[in-house]
Structures are given as structure tokens and as C-alpha cells.
Amino acid sequence: MCGIVGLFLKDKSLEPKLGAMLSEMLVSLSDRGPDSAGIAIYGAPSSNEAKITIQSAKPGSDFRDLDTELAKALGVPVSIAVKSTHAVVRTRPDKIDEAREAIQTLRPDVRVMGAGDVVEIYKEVGLPEAVVDRFDVRKMTGTHGIGHTRMATESAVTTMGAHPFSTGADQCLVHNGSLSNHNNVRRELIREGMTFETENDTEVAAAYLSSQMAHGKNLGEALEGTLSDLDGFFTFVVGTKNGFGVVRDPIACKPAVMAETDQYVAFGSEYRALTKLPGIDNARVWEPEPATVYFWEH
């Protein structure tokens, strides 16, 4: 089953409430997937800092002194903000790839959840309520975000099997459904030089979009490609640094509802997820058409 949500703010005055609104939406869909949950928040950009969200099964030892060790390795200032099993490493944008490699060398057991100028990704095994509490998501501010609560089908119930999946800078994706040609597509993407962390079908969809955008396509064009190149059931909600997109496969059996007002565009697997949004009673509410790409950019 799975439940997915997305929220793209048009009204800046709502930005301080993004984490709270998105958390509320995700928690309302808890019974669509009790296995694991995750959320990606796009925060305020900073010209002199980029971020890497990392995760560890033993955060106490892995995150201790990692900032000083990284700063020494990179020769630039590095900060680390620990939240439970996750931590956000901040450093100069031009050092972000180097920092990612250094983290893998210094702490081989640490997993990278995602990286970019603005995105932070938190995901863990457990119910949405527990996951948003653990990472204090309700207090987070931002311009847009996506979330997922998982009922596992295609791969194991682990932190790395949880959504969102991120395979490119500031890009991430949540998925309701299951893909049937993911092994083939994964092989093709590996040949192109992409790397994968899991056996999960959704990670392949995320990597497919990253690959398309790396070839110069915009989010809308990349989403259009999923309709011919990915086989299976899907409703995808995708975030980029300044954009938010939705696409459903042509059969469209995975549910989806959207709402738009002057203040926001919101997505939920069900209308339940949208009922507490401001002005929802007067919002334009519709079901996205099958095989049709929707996207918004700031």
C-alpha cells in the first residue's frame, strides 16, 4: 500500500510551519504503511554552505569528532548537527563531493541519505509519529517537502529501504507502487556510472530521474520519461531544489489527491492527509490524471 505526501509552499508566511504541516499529513496516513517512514525537507538556501544528511546505526561513536576530522581532511570549516541516528554535515558547497568521499573513508559504516544545497532527509523504521518525533521534524522550516510511510513489498524493512530516495543533489523521490523492470533499468544506469545503495525498486526510479536531469532534461521532461521507460505501478512525488512534481502510471490504481490554493500545492495518497491544511474547504481539489505530469517550480 504505502502513503505518500508532498507540500509545496507558495506563501512564504507558511514556511516556518512546513515541518509541522508535512508531519501532520504523513501521520494521518499511518495505517497505509507501518514499516518505516521518511521525510525530505527543502530548507532555506545558503550561499556559503551545502549539506549532507548521514545516518549511522551507532551514532554515538560514528558522529563523535567527525566534524573536526572532516575539517582536517578537507582544509575548510565543517559543522555537524546530530539528530538521533542522523546528522547533517555542513561545509562549503565546492567541497561537498570531497566531503562525501571523506565521510565514507573516515566512517565506512555511515550511510549517506542525501546531499545538496538545501535538502535534509530523515528516514527510519517505525511509524510516522515516531519518526517525526525522533527527528523533531515538526519544528523544521522550509519551502517544500515530501514524505512517505511504507508497507514494504520489493525489498527488506530497513532504514535504507525507507523512502525518500535521493540519488542526485537536492533530488529525492517517494513512491507508492511497485516497479517490474527495475533490475533492467538498474543495470543500464550502473553502466552509465550511477551507484546504488539497495535492491529497492524505488531507488531505481530516483536514479532514473537523476540520470535524465543530468542529461539536461527539466523535472517535467524527466517525469515524462518514466511513462515509457518504467514498467509497473507507480504514483511518484518528486522534489528538486526549487521544484515539486507528481506523475502516475497509465493504469493509475495507486491513489492520489491534490489540492491547490494561493498558499500551497499539496499532494496526499488520500484526502485524509489534506483535511487539516489551511483553507482546504475552498481549495481546488482534484485527482491527478493517469500518465500526466504535474510540476511546479519556485
Place this chain on the structure above:
Amino acid sequence: MTATSKATLDQAHARVFDLDVMSLRELNQALHSLAPGSNETAWEVLNPKGNHSVAVGVDQPVSIDVRGSVGYYCGGMNSGGAITVHGSAGPGVGENMMSGSITVKGDASQYAGATGKGGLLIIEGNASSRCGISMKGIDIVVHGNIGHMSAFMAQSGNLVVLGDAGDALGDSIYEARLFVRGKVDSLGADCIAKEMRPEHLELLQGLLDRAGVTGVKPSEFKRYGSARTLYNFNIDNADAY
């Protein structure tokens, strides 16, 4: 919470259930506990907020006004109730309805009226994909459009669409009748356009009247139904298996 927002028998004899205060189970249990001939014939449900299974399994001739949008399976298995959703409905509204009526003032999500055996389902907005899938005698009237794969394997009953139909209408249809006023994106396997004879015009007028549709003439519709070529195995197709 005020006393009036709890379930009460008010002056107008409508029994009000506020789902912000009462549980869905309490509502459905109260509906199921109605004895035949009960005087509690008018019900109002407040704050449905996308909840699933609102007023499922009603089996007495009561009227139920749901003030807001509902989630999955509203009015499922309805037997004799007259349910009005003053909002939109999630997937499977009126699934397996036996008799009575359900009116959705807004839009309906996928598989509205699926497998319905009787009664009348009215969607005043649009219905999504698979509307009337496997319908078995229900009558469905949609004021707007319907999505793809509607009336898939429809067995009997009538589907009336004032707007357009999506792809693969009536795929593998048996004996249901489909009346579409607008365009049909494509017909499914074994579904064909059929002649509108006087008895069909009369039947359709009756359906429009029952659904409260005015200003629309039966002659504006086209009729679709089964070509009946899939009823028996054709030996020429043996190579396909």
C-alpha cells in the same frame, strides 16, 4: 465539546453524529442496530474528513446526509439507505450496493459503484477510473466525465454519463448498458456502439428522471454494449494461448 455536537436526537428528528467527537465505529454500529420500522429515519454525519467506510452496510431505509468529503468505501453494501455525500468521495463509493441510493455532490475517485447489484448511484461531479467495474445490476448516473477502464466486465445494470468517457470503456463487457452523451476516448475489447431503439430512449429517460437530471434529452446519448464475441471460445484464437 458542546452537548449538541454529540449524537443527539434533535428537534428536526435528525440524529447527528459528529465524527470529530464520536468514532466511526459508533456511527456504523448505530446504523446497523436500527430495527425495521425505526423512527430514526434521518441521520446527519459531520466532519467525515476523508474517513473510510462511512455508513457502510446500511440495511434500513434511512436518509443519511454526510457533510463533507469521505475516503474509501462510503456507503458500501448499502441496502435501502438514501445516502448523500455533500463533498467528494474516495475510492469504491457504493461498492457492492444492493438497493437504495447514494448521491455524491462532488467528484468520486476510482471504482465508484464497483460490483453493485442494485440501487442508484449518482455522481454530480466527475468519476475517476474504473467507474462501474464489474457492475451487476446497479444504475449509475454521472453528471460529469468518467475515467479509463470504466464498466470493465460489467454484467448488468445501466451506466449513464452526461460528459465524456476515458479509454477502454466497457472492456470485456457482458450485458450492462452504457449511455454516453459526450466523446469516448476508446472502446475496450468486445464493446461496440449500438443502435438506440425506442425502448432504450424510454429506459434512459427513466434513469435521468430518477437521477433528477433536467434539460438533457435521451436522444443526445449514444448506447454502447457487448458485441458478445468473447462469450464463447473461438478455435481460431487457439494459437494465442
